[in-house]
Each structure stands twice: as structure tokens, then as C-alpha cells.
Amino acid sequence: MSDPYGKTWWGRKWWRALETIGLNYPDQRIVKGRALAGHSAVSGMSIDPGSVSGTVADANGTFEAEIRIPVYDNTTWNAGMTALSLSPSCVAGLLAGRLPKRIDEVLSSAGMRLLPKKFAAEPHNIITTSCGCSDTREVCAHIMALALVSAARMDDDPWLVLLLRGGPTRDLAGRLRAARVATMDAAQSVV
């Protein structure tokens, strides 16, 4: 059976990142989070730079949930776009509307990582959460539901992953081209 949350590698990596910061298998929060996601318990979801938020309702009430992740500034994103523009496979993938598997490897040359890595503790990798429920764990069932539903949204629209990290969401083709031209100009001025 195909998983409706995280059909793509990036969607899967996103919700699994949440799982790894707070939960161990088997954990009822995962089971309950999946049930909530499947029953459309998440409403008003918004994916913005640095934040995924939404309202999650269950039998105990309605809770405001938020997942936060650091954003990169413009200077860092410019360096990241330059690195991506120099990778033909990344350019082809991005222009075809998907995140290339190598994207984090390429971005690492600019000190970036789009999707958090398990157990990595660099400041730009750290996810924090908040939820209005009484569960004191970092990841409650509501956060899990929000992670799953947002992963499904990212499956359909990978640019949301860039947006979440403060990156460019419009005219990606133009940005990649401009980054490449700027690199070639710089190379020529050296010669």
C-alpha cells in the first residue's frame, strides 16, 4: 500500500525528521497522528518561511500546532542557488518540478541543508515544535498529524520545501540562470 504522506523522498524525509526528534517505534503518537491526518483533523494549515502551522482537532479539543525550522538568509540562498546552477542534474530536476536526490549534497557546499538529517545537531538543522495540548513530549500526536499532512502538501509542491527554508519560490528558472551567468562572469573577470 502506498503511503499517502511522503510519496516523494522529500515528503517522507520531512515527516520522518519529526519522528526522529521525539519518538521511538512503536509510539501511539505516530498511530494517533496518522489517524488524525487520515480523518482530516488538520485544518488551516500554512507553510511559511520557518514554520508549518495548523489547527488539529481530536476528541480532547482543538489545538494550535506549529513546527519551526531555521531559515537561511538571502546571502546564503544566493550561494546555494549558484551551487545548484552549476549542477546540470540539479537544474534539470528542479526545472522538471521535483527536488533532485543530490540537492542536499550540492547545497552542502554552500553550508546548507534543505531537509533535516537524523541526529545532526547543526543550528540550521534543528526543528522545534509547539502544541497547545497537555502532552509534554516534543512531538505529540497533533504535531505528527501536522507533519504528515504537510508532507503530503510538499509531495505535490516541492517548492514549499524551499519556501520553508526561506528560499526563492518564484521564477526558479530565472534565478538559476542568473546565478549561472554571474558565476561565468566572475570566472571571465578572473581571466
Ligand SMILES: [Zn+2]
Ligand atoms: Zn499536541
